[in-house]
Amino acid sequence: MGLSQADNLIAAADTIAAPALSELELLAIVDDLHQAEVRLTPGTGGAAAIPRAGWVLWACQERAACSLSWAWCEIEPGVFAVEDPMAIEGAFALIDPSGVQVSASVRMLLLNQVVRRLPWQARLAAHLAAT
Amino acid sequence: MKPLELIPGLAMLVRAKTKGEIGAAIDVAARSIGFVTWSTMFVQDTPAGPIFTTIEKNPSGYDDIYYDPVVFRSDPVMQTIKRSNLPVVWDQGYYESHGRAEHYEKMSSFGMRRGITAALHMPGGKHCVVGFDGPDGAEALSPRLLAGSLGHLQLVLAHTEAALRPLALAEADDFDQHEPLTPRERECLQWTANGKTAWETAQILKLSEATVSKYLDQVAKKLRCVSKSQSVAKGIRLGIIA
Numbered sequence: 001m002g003l004s005q006a007d008n009l010i011a012a013a014d015t016i017a018a019p020a021l022s023e024l025e026l027l028a029i030v031d032d033l034h035q036a037e038v039r040l041t042p043g044t045g046g047a048a049a050i051p052r053a054g055w056v057l058w059a060c061q062e063r064a065a066c067s068l069s070w071a072w073c074e075i076e077p078g079v080f081a082v083e084d085p086m087a088i089e090g091a092f093a094l095i096d097p098s099g100v101q102v103s104a105s106v107r108m109l110l111l112n113q114v115v116r117r118l119p120w121q122a123r124l125a126a127h128l129a130a131t
Numbered sequence: 132m133k134p135l136e137l138i139p140g141l142a143m144l145v146r147a148k149t150k151g152e153i154g155a156a157i158d159v160a161a162r163s164i165g166f167v168t169w170s171t172m173f174v175q176d177t178p179a180g181p182i183f184t185t186i187e188k189n190p191s192g193y194d195d196i197y198y199d200p201v202v203f204r205s206d207p208v209m210q211t212i213k214r215s216n217l218p219v220v221w222d223q224g225y226y227e228s229h230g231r232a233e234h235y236e237k238m239s240s241f242g243m244r245r246g247i248t249a250a251l252h253m254p255g256g257k258h259c260v261v262g263f264d265g266p267d268g269a270e271a272l273s274p275r276l277l278a279g280s281l282g283h284l285q286l287v288l289a290h291t292e293a294a295l296r297p298l299a300l301a302e303a304d305d306f307d308q309h310e311p312l313t314p315r316e317r318e319c320l321q322w323t324a325n326g327k328t329a330w331e332t333a334q335i336l337k338l339s340e341a342t343v344s345k346y347l348d349q350v351a352k353k354l355r356c357v358s359k360s361q362s363v364a365k366g367i368r369l370g371i372i373a
Contacts (some may be wrong), residue, residue: 012188023248065332073217075217075218075220075277075281076220076274076277079272079274079278079281080278081217081218081278081281081282082282082283082285083214083216083217084251085216085251085286085288085289086216086251086253086289105293108289108293109289109290109293110144112285112289112290113137113286115282116137116138116282116283116285116286118138121278121279121282122278
């Protein structure tokens with residue numbers, strides 16, 4: 001079996017395992033999301049003149065499979081922005097009221113709306129200050 | 132909270148089908164954090180050069196600077212965001228640190244004193260930019276509120292891209308469609324491109340200044356432009372003038 005076929009099977013399995021959420025279900029879990037993991041890109045911040053950058057994962061307490069992650073960058077000291085709003089990852093499928101997966105464009109907008117609702121910048125600042 | 136009550140103007144932006152509706156929605160979103168002027172552009176790269184679709188609420192008289200290709204290319208904010216999806220926070224210090232104090236002086240004379248600008252770069256050479264700016268907005272850019280303002284801008288940007296994309300692609304399809312210019316209109320546009328004022332063009336062509344201005348207004352209308360600078364840029368792109 002070629003590597004690409006194996007990758008396709010793994011991707012298919014991931015898709016099957018991923019929970020499917022409607023827009024309203026997605027917005028309903030926002031309050032349950034918490035900052036689960038923060039990574040700092042090596043070589044950024046500190047003595048380096050390069051602004052701090054990294055990656056953050058927010059996960060749902062009740063449904064651990066529901067998580068979002070995105071890359072961030074420090075724009076000014078203590079002020080963080082999403083590095084690429086088009087590249088927010090969600091470990092779940094998003095479906096419309098008829099059960100069909102929403103388009104990539106709609107998905108991108110919904111994920112941006114969720115991230116905007118999260119107090120992620122303050123949580124990230126607190127985490128970085130404590131480490 | 133309902134899905135689209137996240138920030139003012141977002142529900143309008145999702146429903147927007149025309150440039151006017153998109154502009155009205157962005158205006159609400161920008162004003163909600165204290166910015167009275169704003170601009171957005173969708174850029175589509177093509178082998179013949181980029182095609183711009185713009186909507187803006189600029190101060191009176193500022194369009195000639197905004198659409199000036201030379202000014203555009205030397206603007207440090209534009210230079211930064213054309214390579215990055217990260218927002219830029221700009222003020223006098225930003226322009227001075229990039230050696231563009233004179234550029235800032237010109238902008239600030241129109242009240243453009245500070246702002247935030249962000250871009251999205253998508254596959255296929257498509258780009259979308261939104262900027263909130265103006266004389267106010269100091270509070271939105273304060274350390275206490277800046278993170279929220281940047282999140283606000285990035286969310287507006289993502290929704291603007293989705294709303295503006297179909298309009299921009301349609302405009303790109305008929306970019307080269309326009310009413311033909313008369314020889315006189317073409318001459319006036321060529322002398323303008325050569326840096327001549329309406330008065331100087333009038334002297335050269337032995338016309339009145341009012342007639343030259345009228346020709347240039349007609350050119351702008353035919354080329355679907357909003358200023359002399361934009362007409363010149365489009366005229367060069369279309370090969371109407373050299």
